[in-house]
Amino acid sequence: MKVSIFGLGYVGAVTAACLAEQGHQIIGIDIHPQKVEDFSLGHTAIVEPGLDELLRQAWRNGLLRGTLTSDEAVAGSDVSLVCVGTPSRHDGAMDLTHVSEVTRQIAAELGHRKKRHVVIYRSTMLPGSTEKLAQEFLSAFLRHGSLDVLYYPEFLRESTAIADFREPSLLVVGTQNAKPLHPDLALLFGRDAPVIDWATAELLKYACNAFHATKVAFANEIGRIGKHMKIDAQLLMKLLCQDTRLNLSPYYLRPGNPFGGSCLPKDVRALGHFARERGLSLPLIENLLVSNQQHLQTLLSLIAERGKEVVILGLSFKAGTDDLRGSAMVEVAQSLLGHGFVIRIYDPQLNLKRLVGSNRRVIDLKMPHLASVLHQDLASAIGQKGLILAAQQCVSIAELRKHVTAAHHIMDINGWPELRSLPSTYEGFCWE
Ligand SMILES: NC(=O)c1ccc[n+]([C@@H]2O[C@H](COP(=O)([O-])OP(=O)(O)OC[C@H]3O[C@@H](n4cnc5c(N)ncnc54)[C@H](O)[C@@H]3O)[C@@H](O)[C@H]2O)c1
Incomplete structure (x- = not known):
C-alpha cells in the first residue's frame, strides 16, 4: 500500500x-x-x-x-x-x-x-x-x-x-x-x-493511560508507606501481583455498583487515617472513598430524575450474601425513604429475623422500617410500574420476565445484559 x-x-x-x-x-x-x-x-x-x-x-x-x-x-x-x-x-x-x-x-x-x-x-x-x-x-x-x-x-x-x-x-x-x-x-x-x-476507541486510549498512571501512583503510595514503616514494598508489590485472580485480573474492573461490604470501605478508611497520622500524603488512596461517594451521589441523582416509585432488587452489598454492611443499596434506600419515595425491596438472601450483630445494627440505624418495604414475594415487590434498580442478580431473568411490564423502567446497576430482553425500558447506570 x-x-x-x-x-x-x-x-x-x-x-x-x-x-x-x-x-x-x-x-x-x-x-x-x-x-x-x-x-x-x-x-x-x-x-x-x-x-x-x-x-x-x-x-x-x-x-x-x-x-x-x-x-x-x-x-x-x-x-x-x-x-x-x-x-x-x-x-x-x-x-x-x-x-x-x-x-x-x-x-x-x-x-x-x-x-x-x-x-x-x-x-x-x-x-x-x-x-x-x-x-x-x-x-x-x-x-x-x-x-x-x-x-x-x-x-x-x-x-x-x-x-x-x-x-x-x-x-x-x-x-x-x-x-x-x-x-x-x-x-x-x-x-x-x-x-x-x-469514540470508544478514543476513550479506550485514555482509559489505558489513566489506568497505567493509577497503577504507578498506587504502587508509589504503597512504597511511601513501606519506606516509612521499614517494609520492603518492592517485595510486597511483587507478592500483590502474584494474585492473578483478584488483583491483576478483570475482577473489580467493571463499571457498576459503588464498592461496599464489610472490608473495602473500612480498610481504605483505616489506611488513609494511618497515613495521615504519620504525616504521609496518599492522595490516591485517600480519595477512593470520595470517588465512591461521588458515584453513589450520581446514582441518587439519576434515580431522582426517573420518578418517585422505586423497586430495589438486591439490598446486600453483593449477590449471594445477606451482609448489609457498607452496602450502597442500603444508602440508596435510606436516602429515597428520607426524600419521600415509595420503595419496595426484594432480596431473597435477606431474612430479617436472622439478622444479628453489626448487620442488625446497620438496619436499626439506617432503616428501622425495613420490614415494611421488604417484600418476600417477587410479584408484589415488582408491582405494576416504577423504576427497578437491578443492583444484584438475586433472581433469574425467567422469573423477572413473569412480572416486569412495559410500564417499568430498569436501571441496571451491575452489568446484567439479559435485562435488555425484558419488556421494560433499559438503562445502564454508567454505560450505554
Ligand atoms: N510517544 C509515544 O510514546 C506515544 C504513544 C502513543 C500515542 N502517542 C500519541 O501520538 C501522537 C504523536 O506523539 P509523538 O510522541 O510522536 O509526538 P512528536 O511531538 O514526537 O511528533 C509529532 C510530530 O508532528 C509534527 N507536526 C506537527 N504539526 C504538523 C503538521 N501540520 N504537519 C506535519 N507534521 C506536523 C511535529 O513537527 C512532530 O515532528 C500524540 O497524540 C501522542 O499523544 C504517543
Whole structure:
C-alpha cells in the first residue's frame, strides 16, 4: 500500500519504519525541514532501539520519501496516517490544532481527486474528536463513500516501540458507528482486529493511560508507606501481583455498583487515617472513598430524575450474601425513604429475623422500617410500574420476565445484559 504519514516524531517515525518493513511504500510529512530531510535519507534523530536500522533498510529498498507538502503526500498515497502531536494547553485541555490543520490539508487535497482514500488517526485524541474533525472537514467525502475515517489508537512505549508495534499489547480499530473494515485494510491491521466505534476507541486510549498512571501512583503510595514503616514494598508489590485472580485480573474492573461490604470501605478508611497520622500524603488512596461517594451521589441523582416509585432488587452489598454492611443499596434506600419515595425491596438472601450483630445494627440505624418495604414475594415487590434498580442478580431473568411490564423502567446497576430482553425500558447506570 502507499501510505502517507503526517508527523515524523516518535509515533510517526516508528510507524513509518515498521510499515515499510512490511513492504508498504511510505511518504513522510512534517513541518520541520530537517526531520523531512533526515527521513528521506533513511535517518532520524529520534533515539529508539532498532529504529535507525529499520529506516535505513527501508531507504535501501526505496520505500521512503519525505516531503514538506501535504498535497503531494495525499495525492501519492491510498492511506494517510495522522501521527502529529496533541499536547496539553496551559489549562490542561488537549490541543487539537495540529490534527485539525493536517485534516484540513488532507481535505483540501481530497477535493481535487476522485480516488478512494483512508484517513487513520493515530494521535491520542479525546472522545468525540474524530467525529468533530470528520464533521468539520471530511463530511462530504464520507457522504460520497469515497473516504474511510478510522481512529486507530497507538499503544507503543518509547524504548520498546518497534517490538510493541510488531506485537501490540492491544489492537482495536475505531470506525464510524463501528462499521466493518474494508477488506483491503486488513493488510494494515490484520484480519482479527476488533472494530469498535470512534469514540470508544478514543476513550479506550485514555482509559489505558489513566489506568497505567493509577497503577504507578498506587504502587508509589504503597512504597511511601513501606519506606516509612521499614517494609520492603518492592517485595510486597511483587507478592500483590502474584494474585492473578483478584488483583491483576478483570475482577473489580467493571463499571457498576459503588464498592461496599464489610472490608473495602473500612480498610481504605483505616489506611488513609494511618497515613495521615504519620504525616504521609496518599492522595490516591485517600480519595477512593470520595470517588465512591461521588458515584453513589450520581446514582441518587439519576434515580431522582426517573420518578418517585422505586423497586430495589438486591439490598446486600453483593449477590449471594445477606451482609448489609457498607452496602450502597442500603444508602440508596435510606436516602429515597428520607426524600419521600415509595420503595419496595426484594432480596431473597435477606431474612430479617436472622439478622444479628453489626448487620442488625446497620438496619436499626439506617432503616428501622425495613420490614415494611421488604417484600418476600417477587410479584408484589415488582408491582405494576416504577423504576427497578437491578443492583444484584438475586433472581433469574425467567422469573423477572413473569412480572416486569412495559410500564417499568430498569436501571441496571451491575452489568446484567439479559435485562435488555425484558419488556421494560433499559438503562445502564454508567454505560450505554
Ligand atoms: N510517544 C509515544 O510514546 C506515544 C504513544 C502513543 C500515542 N502517542 C500519541 O501520538 C501522537 C504523536 O506523539 P509523538 O510522541 O510522536 O509526538 P512528536 O511531538 O514526537 O511528533 C509529532 C510530530 O508532528 C509534527 N507536526 C506537527 N504539526 C504538523 C503538521 N501540520 N504537519 C506535519 N507534521 C506536523 C511535529 O513537527 C512532530 O515532528 C500524540 O497524540 C501522542 O499523544 C504517543
